[in-house]
Amino acid sequence: MKVSKYIKDFNPDRTFDCGQCFRWDKENDGSYTGIAFGKPVNISFNEDEPFKGIITIENASEENFEDIWHNYLDLGRDYGEINRELSQKDAIMSDVIKYSEGIRILKQDEWETLISFIISQNSNIPRIKKSIEALAANFGGIAGEYRGRVFHNLPTPEVLASLTVEELEPARLGYRAKYLIETAKAVSEDKNEKLLKNRDMMLEEAYDYLIGLCGVGPKVANCILLFSMGKIESFPIDVWIRRVMSKLYGFEEKDMKGMKAFAEETFGQYGGIAQQYLFYYMRWHGGKIFVSCKMNCPKE
DNA sequence: TCGCAGGTGGTCG
DNA sequence: CGACCACCTGCG
Numbered sequence: 001m002k003v004s005k006y007i008k009d010f011n012p013d014r015t016f017d018c019g020q021c022f023r024w025d026k027e028n029d030g031s032y033t034g035i036a037f038g039k040p041v042n043i044s045f046n047e048d049e050p051f052k053g054i055i056t057i058e059n060a061s062e063e064n065f066e067d068i069w070h071n072y073l074d075l076g077r078d079y080g081e082i083n084r085e086l087s088q089k090d091a092i093m094s095d096v097i098k099y100s101e102g103i104r105i106l107k108q109d110e111w112e113t114l115i116s117f118i119i120s121q122n123s124n125i126p127r128i129k130k131s132i133e134a135l136a137a138n139f140g141g142i143a144g145e146y147r148g149r150v151f152h153n154l155p156t157p158e159v160l161a162s163l164t165v166e167e168l169e170p171a172r173l174g175y176r177a178k179y180l181i182e183t184a185k186a187v188s189e190d191k192n193e194k195l196l197k198n199r200d201m202m203l204e205e206a207y208d209y210l211i212g213l214c215g216v217g218p219k220v221a222n223c224i225l226l227f228s229m230g231k232i233e234s235f236p237i238d239v240w241i242r243r244v245m246s247k248l249y250g251f252e253e254k255d256m257k258g259m260k261a262f263a264e265e266t267f268g269q270y271g272g273i274a275q276q277y278l279f280y281y282m283r284w285h286g287g288k289i290f291v292s293c294k295m296n297c298p299k300e
Numbered sequence: 301t302c303g304c305a306g307g308t309g310g311t312c313g
Numbered sequence: 314c315g316a317c318c319a320c321c322t323g324c325g
Contacts, residue, residue: 019306121307127323128306174321179308217308238306279306 001058003065008052009079011102012045018103018280020227022116022129037068037109038143040151051102059146074104074230082270086277090266092248093274099285100277105232110196111187112154113228118179118215120223127172134171139163157193160184179215186213199229206231226272235263235271244282 016024016032024034031044041060047053057069070076083101087094115135120128136152139159143151155163161184168177187193195201195209206229210221222236235241237260242253251259267274 117306118308122305122320123307123322124305124324130323172322175319176308176321215308219307223306236306240306283306 001061002056003060003062003069004054004056005065005075006053007055007073007075009083009102010045010051010053010055010073010104012043014100014103014280015073015106016043018100018276019125019283020223020276021106021108022120022125022132023112033147035143035151035153036072036106038153039064039068040144040146040149041069042147071107074107077104077232079104079273082273086267086270086274089268093267093277096248096277096281100280103273103276103280105230105273105276106227107230108228110224110228111157111193113224114183114187114196114210114213114216115154115160115180117220117223117227118183119173119176121176121215121217121220123176131171131173135168138170139168157184157188161188176215182214183216201229203231203234207234222272226275232272233269235260235267235275238279240279240282241275244278247282248278 012030012032013026016034017026021034021036023036024032026032027042029044031042033042034040039060042058044056044058045053046056055073057065060069083097087097116128116132119131123131132154133152136154139155140153143153145151160180163181165177165181168180171177173180187196198206201209203225206225207221210216210224211218216224219236219238222234225231225234226236237256241259242251242256245251245259245262246253249259249262251262263271263274
């Protein structure tokens with residue numbers, strides 16, 4: 001069972017390997033196998049011209065595509081138009097886009113994104129992925145069997161809230177284990193689970209709710225807003241963004257307030273997309289390829 | 301070996 | 314309110 005569609009503005013490597021998601025693995029043929037919303041699938045892309053081609057989702061139906069994957073891959077958004085607007089607004093971003101075009105901001109499950117980015121703090125991607133898979137394998141239910149492998153869902157807030165730090169040891173979360181349990185309790189109690197699922201919440205309202213959770217600070221809150229709630233104006237500032245803003249725009253690495261204000265002014269409603277472009281550019285190219293205008297870019 | 305990795309919570313001035 | 318600093322753990 002599979003479904004195919006012609007889409008544009010897509011690059012699977014840049015989308016699945018840019019650090020916004022942790023449950024996708026690259027196959028030898030370049031496709032990605034993973035799980036989202038309880039559905040294990042394989043996603044391949046047959047490109048016929050740059051960033052355009054046929055996406056094929058194996059182990060998914062036409063109905064699944066409409067219900068899940070269209071939304072998950074944010075296919076309703078015109079990234080080509082956004083790229084043109086961002087390029088027009090800022091010459092440096094115009095160059096950055098050349099190296100990061102094809103990233104799509106996924107709309108992931110809110111709870112999965114919340115626990116993933118609590119785990120991500122002060123860690124690295126291989127370790128984050130291991131912890132998340134261990135959480136699923138040890139404490140989540142079976143989602144299905146696919147390609148000879150059993151896929152598990154993440155544990156629900158209720159299940160996680162019932163566990164102790166000791167019981168969570170197999171997930172190797174370190175000091176983040178207690179953050180996760182505390183947040184799971186808060187989310188599973190009261191009506192918070194509904195709050196977390198409320199994508200219509202205003203940005204400030206959603207941010208205030210998230211930052212009140214244990215283990216969630218400004219960076220993690222903005223990641224959740226961006227990678228699961230479709231708030232593409234949110235601009236998470238992590239160590240890589242500080243580096244790239246320093247390198248390309250001349251900011252002091254500690255000047256996060258300045259970076260935030262600059263992003264709002266310059267990238268506006270597309271701050272989060274610009275952030276992913278900058279992150280990918282810095283993380284995977286190390287800023288080495290960039291030559292065209294970094295020498296004379298004004299800070300103000 | 302030891303510092304560092306996609307930060308946050310707690311404390312102190 | 315801003316500037317520290319400890320914090321689990323795995324890896325080069």
